[in-house]
Amino acid sequence: MFDGPGARVTAKVMARRNLDAEREAIEMLDPRPTDRVVAIGVGAGVGVELLERRVAWVLAVDPSRVMVDETTRRNREAIGAGRVVVARSTAARLGVADGALDGAIAVNSIQMWEPLADSLAEVARVLRPGARLVTLTHDWAIERSTGQSVDGWLEHLDGLAATVGLRGLRSWRASAEGGRSVAVELTRTGGR
Ligand SMILES: C[S@@+](CC[C@H](N)C(=O)[O-])C[C@H]1O[C@@H](n2cnc3c(N)ncnc32)[C@H](O)[C@@H]1O
Numbered sequence: 001m002f003d004g005p006g007a008r009v010t011a012k013v014m015a016r017r018n019l020d021a022e023r024e025a026i027e028m029l030d031p032r033p034t035d036r037v038v039a040i041g042v043g044a045g046v047g048v049e050l051l052e053r054r055v056a057w058v059l060a061v062d063p064s065r066v067m068v069d070e071t072t073r074r075n076r077e078a079i080g081a082g083r084v085v086v087a088r089s090t091a092a093r094l095g096v097a098d099g100a101l102d103g104a105i106a107v108n109s110i111q112m113w114e115p116l117a118d119s120l121a122e123v124a125r126v127l128r129p130g131a132r133l134v135t136l137t138h139d140w141a142i143e144r145s146t147g148q149s150v151d152g153w154l155e156h157l158d159g160l161a162a163t164v165g166l167r168g169l170r171s172w173r174a175s176a177e178g179g180r181s182v183a184v185e186l187t188r189t190g191g192r
Contacts, residue, residue, distance in 0.1 A: 002043070007066035015044035015070075018108060021176035022047030025107045025136040028174075028183055031055045035102035038126065040091045041109020045071025048086075051105065052078045059101070060086045061094060091119035094126050101126045104133040110184075111137055111145040116157075121164040129190035133166060136174050138181045150182055157184065165189045 001010060026047065031037055036057040042048050048060045048071055058078075060071050068088045078084040087095060091106070091113045104123050113119035123133050142153050158169040166186040174183040 002062075002064035003066050007064065008070075011044040011067060011070045014108075015046045018043070018176075019046050021107050021136050021138070021174070021181065023050060024174055024176050025105050025134055025183070026051055026054060028136065028185070029103050029105050029132065029134045031103055036100065037103040037105060038094055038096070038101050038123075040094075040104060040106040040123070041112065042071050042086075043067050043108075045074040045086075047105070047107055048075050048084060049078075052084050055103075056083070058084045059094070059096060060084060061089050061091070062086075063088060063090045090114075092122050094122050096126050098125055099128040102128060102131050104131070106133070106135045106137075108137055108141050110135045110157075111142045111153075117160050117164065120157075120161050120166055124161075124165040124188055127188040129188055131188045133184075133186045133188075135184045136176060136181060137184075138177045140177075140180070142182070154182070154184070161186050 031054055035055045037055050038059040039048055040061050042060045042062045052058045062068055072086050075084045139150050142150050146153050154171050167189050168187045170185045172183050174181040
């Protein structure tokens with residue numbers, strides 16, 4: 001779906017349909033201008049375009065070649081200026097140093113992270129103590145990808161996250177998708 005013949009069309013649809021969700025997630029993260037942030041599962045890259053205007057540096061990660069192309073095309077100037085790096089990879093392999101980042105954001109992608117525990121552990125590894133992972137996910141995407149109810153998935157996520165150093169799960173109803181989406185915040189433990 002995110003690579004192959006229909007992927008360019010999927011990218012166009014997501015770019016239009018999910019722009020508000022990307023905007024809402026960035027407001028939730030509320031980054032500082034000096035922050036270095038990873039965006040995971042960036043799709044067509046419209047969220048990266050919004051995010052890079054708010055922070056010092058963005059690492060944009062997606063396993064799909066087509067989505068990496070789309071994100072690169074859309075963010076060419078910021079990439080040239082060294083404000084954005086696009087990597088073809090997954091949440092389970094972010095390729096930056098321990099504690100290097102001030103935040104992580106994922107819109108409609110955490111439901112696809114495989115294996116979820118390893119991916120959460122990798123996000124925890126790259127976040128500095130006190131930094132947050134913020135996700136916004138449509139309910140139907142959680143239900144379809146995981147086979148769980150949103151509440152069941154949240155409970156599962158909370159349990160796994162706590163084992164890798166992401167604690168204090170907060171969740172609430174997000175506005176995107178007519179209110180049928182869920183926002184999650186997890187905080188990296190550690191530090192003083
Ligand atoms: C539904 S799209 C969402 C894209 C964009 N954030 C949006 O909301 O329009 C999910 C994206 O996550 C990517 N993805 C799939 N598995 C992933 C993984 N394990 N780690 C990171 N991204 C992944 C897909 O390639 C795809 O671009």
